[in-house]
Amino acid sequence: MTTTTRGSAVVTLPADDQILIVREFAAPAAAVFRAWTEPELVKRWWAGTKGHVTSVDVDLRVGGTWRWVMEATGGFEVAFHGEYREIVPGERLVFTEVFEGIPDADAAYAVTSLDFTEVDGRTTLSMHVLHQTRAHRDMHVESGMEEGMQTSLDALEDVAVAL
Amino acid sequence: MDRMARAATTTDAFNAVAEPRRREILEVLAQGERAVGDLTEALGIAQPQVSKHLKVLHEVGLVAVREDGRRRLYRLNGRGLRPIHDWVARFERHWEDRFGVLDAVLEELQEEP
Numbered sequence: 001m002t003t004t005t006r007g008s009a010v011v012t013l014p015a016d017d018q019i020l021i022v023r024e025f026a027a028p029a030a031a032v033f034r035a036w037t038e039p040e041l042v043k044r045w046w047a048g049t050k051g052h053v054t055s056v057d058v059d060l061r062v063g064g065t066w067r068w069v070m071e072a073t074g075g076f077e078v079a080f081h082g083e084y085r086e087i088v089p090g091e092r093l094v095f096t097e098v099f100e101g102i103p104d105a106d107a108a109y110a111v112t113s114l115d116f117t118e119v120d121g122r123t124t125l126s127m128h129v130l131h132q133t134r135a136h137r138d139m140h141v142e143s144g145m146e147e148g149m150q151t152s153l154d155a156l157e158d159v160a161v162a163l
Numbered sequence: 164m165d166r167m168a169r170a171a172t173t174t175d176a177f178n179a180v181a182e183p184r185r186r187e188i189l190e191v192l193a194q195g196e197r198a199v200g201d202l203t204e205a206l207g208i209a210q211p212q213v214s215k216h217l218k219v220l221h222e223v224g225l226v227a228v229r230e231d232g233r234r235r236l237y238r239l240n241g242r243g244l245r246p247i248h249d250w251v252a253r254f255e256r257h258w259e260d261r262f263g264v265l266d267a268v269l270e271e272l273q274e275e276p
Contacts, residue, residue, distance in 0.1 A: 009262055011255040013247075019254070023262050027269035034272070035265055044268045048260035 014128075021127040029118035030090040032125060036114060037093065046070060051078075062087060066095065082109065091116055097129070108132075176246045179223045184208065185216045189225060192239040199235065 009023040035041045039056035051072035067081035079100040086094035093114040115126040220226040225243035
């Protein structure tokens with residue numbers, strides 16, 4: 001019998017512009033990596049239980065783009081897109097990520113790094129999200145930094161609440 | 164609406180902890196009650212700065228204060244951190260919902276020949 005992990009995602013905020021999610025899976029790293037990069041597999045899980053995935057485009061090469069769309073229960077659409085920056089099959093995936101639902105979305109993109117670490121056939125996924133907004137780039141100004149963080153958090157909170 | 168009211172509270176607490184110095188102050192206060200002078204010493208920054216940060220933290224309910232003779236003593240108010248905890252918990256549930264489905268997909272993948 002395969003032991004599955006349930007309810008074990010751990011979210012921490014390592015810094016004011018970062019989010020870290022760590023979760024263990026009862027599968028080899030190659031399989032977890034496939035689930036993140038093969039459209040037919042992404043379609044099966046990315047919406048969770050609160051909707052369904054309507055479209056998954058993946059151009060898996062450095063500089064290639066991706067766009068994932070889901071329809072949440074209730075009928076509204078949630079879409080993300082970005083660009084792949086680093087691809088190490090079965091080990092690491094880095095991409096930019098834009099939530100299309102917020103104003104000036106492309107300027108408020110985040111950089112997400114996925115690290116897949118396999119031990120004894122089980123894989124720990126470490127998902128690190130680094131937010132980058134125009135306000136953030138102007139980090140010398142304290143209020144600008146706060147505003148940047150708020151924009152990112154508001155956007156993410158909306159996503160979290162909406163789905 | 165209910166959610167709007169919650170969002171406003173969240174905004175305040177998040178703003179307050181977005182500043183690294185304020186997080187340092189909260190970390191020191193997590194060890195126990197402190198006077199402004201103690202915080203000035205612990206953080207190595209000027210007293211007016213410490214007071215300014217304490218004012219913000221107090222306004223959003225992250226820090227409570229009481230008079231002790233001529234001193235004012237500050238302490239962490241755990242309840243003020245609740246909006247942040249709630250946000251993280253909501254985000255965690257959101258991802259766990261997805262990962263729960265992913266577990267099933269991975270299990271099926273391994274059963275494939």
